[in-house]
Amino acid sequence: MQACATMSRVLPTVAAVAPVTHHPHSVLPRHLRLSNLPPSLTATTHTRTFCGRFFSPFNFRPVSGPEKATAGLGGFDVIGDGGSMLQDAGATALVIAGAYTLVSTFNFLSERKLIEQNLSRKLVHILSGLLFMASWPIFSTSGWARYFASVVPLTNCLRLVIHGLSFATDEGLIKSVTREGRPEELLRGPLYYVLVLILSAVLFWRESPVGVISVAIMCGGDGIADIVGRRFGSTKIPYNKQKSWAGSLSMFVLGSLVSIGMLYYFSALGYFHLDWVSTVEKVALVSLVATMVESLPITGMVDDNISVPLASMIVASLAFGY
Numbered sequence: 285m286q287a288c289a290t291m292s293r294v295l296p297t298v299a300a301v302a303p304v305t306h307h308p309h310s311v312l313p314r315h316l317r318l319s320n321l322p323p324s325l326t327a328t329t330h331t332r333t334f335c336g337r338f339f340s341p342f343n344f345r346p347v348s349g350p351e352k353a354t355a356g357l358g359g360f361d362v363i364g365d366g367g368s369m370l371q372d373a374g375a376t377a378l379v380i381a382g383a384y385t386l387v388s389t390f391n392f393l394s395e396r397k398l399i400e401q402n403l404s405r406k407l408v409h410i411l412s413g414l415l416f417m418a419s420w421p422i423f424s425t426s427g428w429a430r431y432f433a434s435v436v437p438l439t440n441c442l443r444l445v446i447h448g449l450s451f452a453t454d455e456g457l458i459k460s461v462t463r464e465g466r467p468e469e470l471l472r473g474p475l476y477y478v479l480v481l482i483l484s485a486v487l488f489w490r491e492s493p494v495g496v497i498s499v500a501i502m503c504g505g506d507g508i509a510d511i512v513g514r515r516f517g518s519t520k521i522p523y524n525k526q527k528s529w530a531g532s533l534s535m536f537v538l539g540s541l542v543s544i545g546m547l548y549y550f551s552a553l554g555y556f557h558l559d560w561v562s563t564v565e566k567v568a569l570v571s572l573v574a575t576m577v578e579s580l581p582i583t584g585m586v587d588d589n590i591s592v593p594l595a596s597m598i599v600a601s602l603a604f605g606y
């Protein structure tokens with residue numbers, strides 16, 4: 285307790301900002317449930333502790349003492365489970381509304397020729413996943429929060445399937461997210477995209493840099509490659525004349541920068557603390573491999589929205605020890 289007292293006295297904010305979510309069916313003894321993260325992510329000795337006063341960036345009240353830290357479903361005591369369920373339900377509804385608003389906004393802009401249709405689609409590609417990830421901190425620290433959050437891409441998955449199979453028609457959606465305006469296009473790139481978001485939220489959530497990096501590279505990296513490549517990609521890649529050095533270079537750079545930016549965002553909110561020198565090196569490696577995979581002439585067999593995040597998840601899992 286002395287260490288905890290010291291920690292909370294010296295670093296009351298830092299000592300309290302590391303929200304954890306232990307898995308509801310954890311078989312670990314109680315005292316080990318306070319952290320889901322491997323030591324490599326808590327390398328710096330004075331940044332993480334699970335004692336002293338606990339706060340979550342968006343929870344309603346602090347709790348104190350390690351005995352409280354595993355109360356409820358999450359790593360923190362919330363105002364009863366009803367409080368976190370209400371918070372998560374509200375957050376889910378808000379983000380679903382945000383998704384609908386984003387797609388409708390870009391449809392409005394492209395319909396009025398205020399923005400070129402393909403650029404509109406790419407901006408939806410870039411912004412949807414990044415804004416979805418950015419919304420994760422408004423969900424509670426309950427063990428169910430990740431599943432509530434995954435309802436957002438799941439809702440859009442159903443929307444894409446319904447309109448992709450032409451059970452209903454949503455011209456705005458089709459124009460906003462398809463290349464040629466055909467409903468069946470919704471069942472490929474866009475559908476794989478939202479499935480990746482579901483996987484990242486459920487498998488990795490706010491606890492691991494792997495999901496954050498994979499979504500950041502799929503959205504920021506792959507998205508910018510198209511925008512830059514179409515405009516400046518005169519020098520084509522020798523083994524794939526459909527892709528260019530400019531597109532691939534922009535994917536590597538922006539994929540790395542957006543990943544680091546999103547990791548900083550979650551670190552600043554206390555979700556994990558990273559050794560930044562090694563993290564930048566690992567992110568660059570992940571982005572390089574993802575860029576190389578994206579440049580391969582395999583789009584006809586495997587969509588970029590599958591190959592890029594899958595390659596990122598594999599390399600990031602190996603690099604970060606997950």
Ligand SMILES: Nc1ccn([C@@H]2O[C@H](COP(=O)(O)OP(=O)(O)OP(=O)(O)O)[C@@H](O)[C@H]2O)c(=O)n1
Nearest residue numbers: 463473509510513514517526527528531532588
């Ligand atoms: N490394 C890259 C990636 C893309 N592009 C340019 O962007 C266009 C579209 O890229 P592509 O990866 O095929 O688009 P998708 O990711 O498949 O997206 P969508 O199918 O939604 O267009 C390519 O034809 C090319 O002009 C490029 O020059 N270099």
Ligand SMILES: C/C(=C\CO)CCC[C@H](C)CCC[C@H](C)CCCC(C)C
Nearest residue numbers: 382383409412415416437461473474477
């Ligand atoms: C054009 C796209 C992929 C093809 O490469 C992106 C499709 C986007 C989906 C139609 C909508 C996805 C919405 C997100 C799951 C949630 C975004 C929430 C945020 C607050 C805007």
